[in-house]
Amino acid sequence: MPDPSAVAVFADLHEEGAELDSLVAELPAAGWAGPTPAPGWSVAHQIAHLHWTDRASLLALTDAVAFAVLVEEAAKAPDSFVDAGAEEGAVLDPAELLARWRAGRAALDGALAAAAPDARFPWYGPPMKAASMASARLMETWAHGQDVADALGVRRVPTARLRHVARIGVRARDYAYAVRGLAAPAGEFRVELTAPGAPGAPGASAEVWTYGPEDAPQRVTGPALDFCLLVTQRAHRADLALTASGPEADRWLDIAQAFAGPAGPGRAPGESR
Structure with missing residues (x-):
C-alpha cells in the first residue's frame, strides 16, 4: 500500500509545477528572454534549469549508471555545471523548451509514483528515498518559480505546499x-x-x-x-x-x-x- 505522506508530496510537486507552468504558458518570446533576479539568468534559464534537474532526478530513479556519469561530469566542473545545464536549454525556442519541461515533469511524476517507497536513490549528496527527492524537487520548483514571478511582477499566493x-x-x-x-x-x-x-x-x-x-x-x-x-x-x-x-x-x-x-x-x- 502506498505511503500516504509520499503520495501527498508527489501530488504537491505536480501542483507546484502546474502553478509555475501557468505563469509561462502564454508568455511571449520577449518574456522568456527577460532577466530574473538571478544574475545572468532569464526566465528561459530558470525553466531550463528545472528541466535539467528534473532529467537528472529521473535518471537517478531509473538509471543509476547514467546518473553516475552526470555526477562525474559535475565533479569535473563544480563551478559551472549548473549554469551550463541552464544555458543548454535556454537557447531553445521557448515553445520547444516548454514542451520538453512538461514532458520531463510528467516522466518524473510517473517514476516517483512507481519507485519502491523504501528504496534509496543516488544523488549529488546522500542517497534519497523517492518522497525526499520529490520534496527537494518541489523546493527547487518553488524557489525558481519565485524568480520567474519576480521577473514578471507577479505576487503568488502562498499555499500549504x-x-x-x-x-x-x-x-x-x-x-x-x-x-x-x-x-x-x-x-x-x-x-x-x-x-x-x-x-x-x-x-x-x-x-x-x-x-x-x-x-x-x-x-x-x-x-x-x-x-x-x-x-x-x-x-x-x-x-x-x-x-x-x-x-x-x-x-x-x-x-x-x-x-x-x-x-x-x-x-x-x-x-x-
Missing part, C-alpha cells in the same frame, strides 16, 4: 554551517511558523508548523512564507518578518539555506518580492 520547503530549511540547518566551514550549534532549535492564510482572510488558517523541542532556548518564529523565502535565498532577512530568540538562532538566520551547493550571495535588502 510550503510545508515541504520549510521542513527542508529546518533540516538543512547544520549544512548551512558546514558549507561555510563553521561548526553547527549543539542541540535543536525551536522553529514556529505561521501557515499561509492570515486570520480573518478567506481560507484563513491559524495553523502553526512547529519543529524542534518546545523548550529549546534558541527559537525562530514568523510566517512560513518568509522563512521559505529566507532559506531559498529569495529574500533578504531585513525584508522579512522573522524573529530570532537567542544568539545562535540569530546567526542562523543570516546564513540559512535549504539548497545543496556552495553558499549563495542571496538578495540585497529591498530586492525582495
Whole structure:
C-alpha cells in the first residue's frame, strides 16, 4: 500500500509545477528572454534549469549508471555545471523548451509514483528515498518559480505546499554551517511558523508548523512564507518578518539555506518580492 505522506508530496510537486507552468504558458518570446533576479539568468534559464534537474532526478530513479556519469561530469566542473545545464536549454525556442519541461515533469511524476517507497536513490549528496527527492524537487520548483514571478511582477499566493520547503530549511540547518566551514550549534532549535492564510482572510488558517523541542532556548518564529523565502535565498532577512530568540538562532538566520551547493550571495535588502 502506498505511503500516504509520499503520495501527498508527489501530488504537491505536480501542483507546484502546474502553478509555475501557468505563469509561462502564454508568455511571449520577449518574456522568456527577460532577466530574473538571478544574475545572468532569464526566465528561459530558470525553466531550463528545472528541466535539467528534473532529467537528472529521473535518471537517478531509473538509471543509476547514467546518473553516475552526470555526477562525474559535475565533479569535473563544480563551478559551472549548473549554469551550463541552464544555458543548454535556454537557447531553445521557448515553445520547444516548454514542451520538453512538461514532458520531463510528467516522466518524473510517473517514476516517483512507481519507485519502491523504501528504496534509496543516488544523488549529488546522500542517497534519497523517492518522497525526499520529490520534496527537494518541489523546493527547487518553488524557489525558481519565485524568480520567474519576480521577473514578471507577479505576487503568488502562498499555499500549504510550503510545508515541504520549510521542513527542508529546518533540516538543512547544520549544512548551512558546514558549507561555510563553521561548526553547527549543539542541540535543536525551536522553529514556529505561521501557515499561509492570515486570520480573518478567506481560507484563513491559524495553523502553526512547529519543529524542534518546545523548550529549546534558541527559537525562530514568523510566517512560513518568509522563512521559505529566507532559506531559498529569495529574500533578504531585513525584508522579512522573522524573529530570532537567542544568539545562535540569530546567526542562523543570516546564513540559512535549504539548497545543496556552495553558499549563495542571496538578495540585497529591498530586492525582495
